[in-house]
Amino acid sequence: MSKQRKATPRARLAMLTYHALMLAISAIFLLPFYWMTISAFKTNAEIFSDPVTWLPDPIRWENVTSLLTRDDFPFVQQFLNSVFYAGTVALLVCLSCSLAAYSFGCLRWRGRNLVFGLTICALLMPTIVTFLPVYLAWSKIGLTGSYWPLITPFLFGDAFFIFMLRQFFMGVPRELLDAARLDGASEFRIWWQIVMPQLRTPLIIVGLFATVYTWNEFFMPLIYLQDREAFPLSVGLFTFQSQRAVEWSVSMMGAFLTALPMIVLFLFTQRLFQRGLSSTGLK
Amino acid sequence: MGAVQLSGLRKFYGALEVIKGVDLAVNAGELVVFVGPSGCGKSTLLRMIAGLEDVDYGRIDIAGKDVTEAPPAQRGVAMVFQNYALYPHMTAYDNLAYGLRRAGLARDAVDQRVKETAALLQITELLPRKPKAMSGGQRQRVAIGRAIVRKPEVFLFDEPLSNLDAALRVEMRSQIARLHQELAATMIFVTHDQVEAMTLADRIVVLNAGRVEQIGTPREVYHRPANLFVAGFIGSPAMNLLPASLGAGGVTLASGPVLGGPTGTGAAVTLGVRPDRLSLAPPEAAHLSGAAKLIEHLGDETILHLHLDDGAALTLKLAGDVAVTLGARVHARIDMTGACLFGADGRALRPLPAP
Amino acid sequence: MPITAPIAPQAAPLLPRRNRKAQRAEARAGLFFALPWIIGMTIFVALPLIVTFYIAQTKFQIVGAPKWVGLQNYEALLRDPAFWKSAQNTLIFAAISVPLKLIIALGLALLLNRATALLGFYRTVFYLPFLMPAVAGSVVFMLLLTPNAGPVNIALEAMGLNPPDWLLDPKAALWTLILLSLWPLGVETLVFLGGLQNIPKDVSEAADLDSPKRWHKLVWITLPLITPMVLFNLVIGIIYSFQVFTQAIVIGGTTGTPAESTLMYMVVLYRAAFRYFNMGLAAAMATVLFVVVLILTLLIFKTARSWVHYEGGET
Numbered sequence: 001m002s003k004q005r006k007a008t009p010r011a012r013l014a015m016l017t018y019h020a021l022m023l024a025i026s027a028i029f030l031l032p033f034y035w036m037t038i039s040a041f042k043t044n045a046e047i048f049s050d051p052v053t054w055l056p057d058p059i060r061w062e063n064v065t066s067l068l069t070r071d072d073f074p075f076v077q078q079f080l081n082s083v084f085y086a087g088t089v090a091l092l093v094c095l096s097c098s099l100a101a102y103s104f105g106c107l108r109w110r111g112r113n114l115v116f117g118l119t120i121c122a123l124l125m126p127t128i129v130t131f132l133p134v135y136l137a138w139s140k141i142g143l144t145g146s147y148w149p150l151i152t153p154f155l156f157g158d159a160f161f162i163f164m165l166r167q168f169f170m171g172v173p174r175e176l177l178d179a180a181r182l183d184g185a186s187e188f189r190i191w192w193q194i195v196m197p198q199l200r201t202p203l204i205i206v207g208l209f210a211t212v213y214t215w216n217e218f219f220m221p222l223i224y225l226q227d228r229e230a231f232p233l234s235v236g237l238f239t240f241q242s243q244r245a246v247e248w249s250v251s252m253m254g255a256f257l258t259a260l261p262m263i264v265l266f267l268f269t270q271r272l273f274q275r276g277l278s279s280t281g282l283k
Numbered sequence: 284m285g286a287v288q289l290s291g292l293r294k295f296y297g298a299l300e301v302i303k304g305v306d307l308a309v310n311a312g313e314l315v316v317f318v319g320p321s322g323c324g325k326s327t328l329l330r331m332i333a334g335l336e337d338v339d340y341g342r343i344d345i346a347g348k349d350v351t352e353a354p355p356a357q358r359g360v361a362m363v364f365q366n367y368a369l370y371p372h373m374t375a376y377d378n379l380a381y382g383l384r385r386a387g388l389a390r391d392a393v394d395q396r397v398k399e400t401a402a403l404l405q406i407t408e409l410l411p412r413k414p415k416a417m418s419g420g421q422r423q424r425v426a427i428g429r430a431i432v433r434k435p436e437v438f439l440f441d442e443p444l445s446n447l448d449a450a451l452r453v454e455m456r457s458q459i460a461r462l463h464q465e466l467a468a469t470m471i472f473v474t475h476d477q478v479e480a481m482t483l484a485d486r487i488v489v490l491n492a493g494r495v496e497q498i499g500t501p502r503e504v505y506h507r508p509a510n511l512f513v514a515g516f517i518g519s520p521a522m523n524l525l526p527a528s529l530g531a532g533g534v535t536l537a538s539g540p541v542l543g544g545p546t547g548t549g550a551a552v553t554l555g556v557r558p559d560r561l562s563l564a565p566p567e568a569a570h571l572s573g574a575a576k577l578i579e580h581l582g583d584e585t586i587l588h589l590h591l592d593d594g595a596a597l598t599l600k601l602a603g604d605v606a607v608t609l610g611a612r613v614h615a616r617i618d619m620t621g622a623c624l625f626g627a628d629g630r631a632l633r634p635l636p637a638p
Numbered sequence: 639m640p641i642t643a644p645i646a647p648q649a650a651p652l653l654p655r656r657n658r659k660a661q662r663a664e665a666r667a668g669l670f671f672a673l674p675w676i677i678g679m680t681i682f683v684a685l686p687l688i689v690t691f692y693i694a695q696t697k698f699q700i701v702g703a704p705k706w707v708g709l710q711n712y713e714a715l716l717r718d719p720a721f722w723k724s725a726q727n728t729l730i731f732a733a734i735s736v737p738l739k740l741i742i743a744l745g746l747a748l749l750l751n752r753a754t755a756l757l758g759f760y761r762t763v764f765y766l767p768f769l770m771p772a773v774a775g776s777v778v779f780m781l782l783l784t785p786n787a788g789p790v791n792i793a794l795e796a797m798g799l800n801p802p803d804w805l806l807d808p809k810a811a812l813w814t815l816i817l818l819s820l821w822p823l824g825v826e827t828l829v830f831l832g833g834l835q836n837i838p839k840d841v842s843e844a845a846d847l848d849s850p851k852r853w854h855k856l857v858w859i860t861l862p863l864i865t866p867m868v869l870f871n872l873v874i875g876i877i878y879s880f881q882v883f884t885q886a887i888v889i890g891g892t893t894g895t896p897a898e899s900t901l902m903y904m905v906v907l908y909r910a911a912f913r914y915f916n917m918g919l920a921a922a923m924a925t926v927l928f929v930v931v932l933i934l935t936l937l938i939f940k941t942a943r944s945w946v947h948y949e950g951g952e953t
Contacts, residue, residue: 021749255775
């Protein structure tokens with residue numbers, strides 16, 4: 001076929017149209033990021049200047065320092081809270097979910113399909129339906145206001161990440177487990193020495209997804225935490241924005257610095273994210 | 284090397300019985316091949332012997348010890364899997380050593396055993412490599428090495444050659460045969476490939492729908508099939524099975540011709556004739572006639588598929604390159620040497636006098 | 639499992655039934671590995687679900703003991719205009735946002751499903767909004783849609799259109815939320831794209847040979863083969879859009895400004911539980927949500943049999 005050699009004028013036109021369309025769509029998708037970024041480096045007056053300016057001039061680097069030193073938006077503390085929150089959850093998810101996913105994906109036992117079916121139900125269950133009693137229980141123990149209610153559930157697992165990991169565990173050939181059984185490995189040893197080392201990448205993928213989900217989590221920390229110093233960034237930004245609605249340049253800098261870590265993380269690990277997604281959709 | 288004794292083995296998946304009472308004695312040092320169509324239970328049976336599937340009824344003895352309820356690693360068996368099942372994150376050395384370490388062998392002993400085995404299989408230079416860096420044949424050799432290194436009573440092979448290409452399969456086949464000789468090991472080999480079964484086996488076990496249809500040497504199974512199933516399953520192209528009766532003049536085809544042999548009073552039988560026992564004949568000497576439906580020229584022989592006048596099919600295997608045109612009328616004659624007779628219940632009747 | 643009246647095998651005498659030992663080790667391990675999750679599911683899902691149903695029938699203000707009131711909470715709900723308004727808003731939001739999002743995501747996936755030099759770039763661009771924390775995204779949208787100074791309105795005005803006041807006009811504010819919900823569609827797009835790329839090459843080529851018209855292939859081959867992904871995205875999309883909270887509370891606060899036009903069901907529920915501490919009413923709302931989502935999901939799965947095409951094989 002001469003497809004690669006010389007494009008006909010018609011094909012070249014089609015190609016150009018295609019890229020023009022895609023770039024236009026991309027511009028629409030990127031506009032919020034762009035606007036957020038330039039507004040973060042403008043003063044409030046410049047943001048609302050008429051006519052609009054498409055580039056900050058001059059770049060107001062001082063917005064960064066002024067954000068980091070505000071009393072009513074303890075950004076550094078909240079950033080560290082978010083890192084702690086997302087990191088702990090990601091670690092717990094990798095550990096606890098790999099247990100259940102191994103059981104569902106690799107082992108045969110009576111009741112497995114039932115328990116997995118219930119897991120799917122739990123996955124589809126709206127959070128709020130089970131939330132109130134859990135909240136009441138935590139408040140009875142007196143642990144609201146801490147990260148315990150936010151983190152403890154992940155010690156046991158999470159329906160979505162179990163589902164996601166199970167897809168990967170199902171890819172481990174049964175023969176491999178059988179070979180290990182013949183070699184005299186215990187079931188626990190098979191999990192730890194034979195199966196887990198092969199699933200390092202999937203575990204990192206799930207850890208990444210858990211990090212992003214937790215970083216962006218809003219509802220739970222909003223309800224459980226009361227102290228500004230304890231908030232993760234999502235709640236901190238919300239609280240600041242709803243109290244100081246007019247200080248747009250600070251809000252934008254806050255939004256920018258909240259989003260930035262996840263975007264950087266994603267750009268470095270894109271391939272893994274995509275593998276994770278293609279596994280989810282397959283069912 | 285140990286003998287294997289299976290007694291009354293049965294297995295259910297829920298209410299479905301997949302192994303329906305299997306009795307079998309594999310002698311020490313013998314290579315037995317399980318063959319059968321897919322779903323016949325041959326792999327399940329092998330996995331039961333390995334301890335990877337449990338037994339509902341019956342008993343398994345290996346080397347004189349009841350192991351029916353023993354865990355896989357304590358049965359003295361080693362297994363080679365269809366897809367090699369090498370641990371992908373371990374080097375060949377660690378793959379071989381893993382089972383020995385689990386058995387609690389000292390480091391030096393493990394090292395010595397692994398190196399011995401590697402030398403035997405000529406895989407010493409593969410030891411530091413991981414499976415990913417090996418070819419299919421090399422992986423298969425390491426997989427066999429992993430079985431040998433444990434010095435088991437019995438080797439179990441679960442279709443180990445089916446993923447290799449044709450040339451490599453022949454090579455590995457002869458290597459397994461050689462190992463069998465050198466180690467004088469008891470081996471049980473599962474395959475759906477008849478050629479593999481015929482060439483490797485001391486004895487063949489033909490399985491169908493969870494039952495043993497016949498146990499015998501390859502020649503017995505080929506020449507003296509115990510029933511219609513074995514007759515139709517072993518041999519390619521398959522044996523021709525023709526409706527007939529035992530008349531006063533001997534075997535009489537349903538279409539008329541009298542072929543001789545054992546006489547009777549008209550009992551219905553099935554006549555089994557291998558395709559190579561048929562030859563072309565002039566119309567007046569022929570037993571059967573039909574139209575050529577499909578002609579396969581294989582060079583040194585010709586396979587001829589006929590559509591008989593009564594609607595049945597007949598396959599001829601003729602030596603040399605025979606010129607027949609599609610649709611032409613063909614007349615065939617049956618050589619009764621080695622022919623088989625089956626009663627109404629499908630079981631073989633007493634054999635015809637040997638040639 | 640009991641085996642009913644086993645038939646004696648012909649060849650061998652019936653030997654006594656054996657212990658299922660080999661598999662017991664695996665079964666024990668299976669249960670053992672799943673145990674933390676089974677416990678977790680019991681503590682954090684199953685029990686709370688039942689307790690929610692119970693609280694919904696009590697008067698309970700967090701302090702003190704819940705008092706049984708039967709169906710009073712549900713009656714109060716039916717009389718509460720905020721309940722009806724928020725339910726209406728949420729239904730409109732879901733009914734427009736979910737299908738629109740699926741269509742756009744599918745369109746983007748179809749556009750992306752070809753080998754070009756910029757594929758990686760486009761894919762990244764469409765995925766990025768998903769990474770944006772919902773709070774940050776909502777705040778940015780508020781600025782983007784500011785009348786006069788926001789770039790969206792400037793662009794629309796330049797095109798000669800008369801854009802609404804997205805945030806303050808009650809007729810437009812719900813659309814702002816819908817627009818905002820359409821932005822992070824990277825996950826849906828990539829799930830679709832995964833489905834498209836899983837279509838075997840020979841099937842696709844066979845379709846090309848059968849008909850030269852592109853839309854024939856799209857309608858008869860491509861779409862049926864990705865219906866499992868449509869189902870997946872549809873179910874998840876509906877369930878999540880019924881629970882829309884973050885965007886709504888950032889843009890509309892707890893009162894759904896302007897004029898309750900962005901008041902969402904979850905916001906009213908949140909208000910009832912954590913502002914007014916009326917746990918009974920909130921639990922009743924949660925129960926209603928549960929029933930609605932359950933019915934919808936069952937309906938979708940039931941109809942799915944007729945429109946989702948599963949290739950034979952493992953699930």
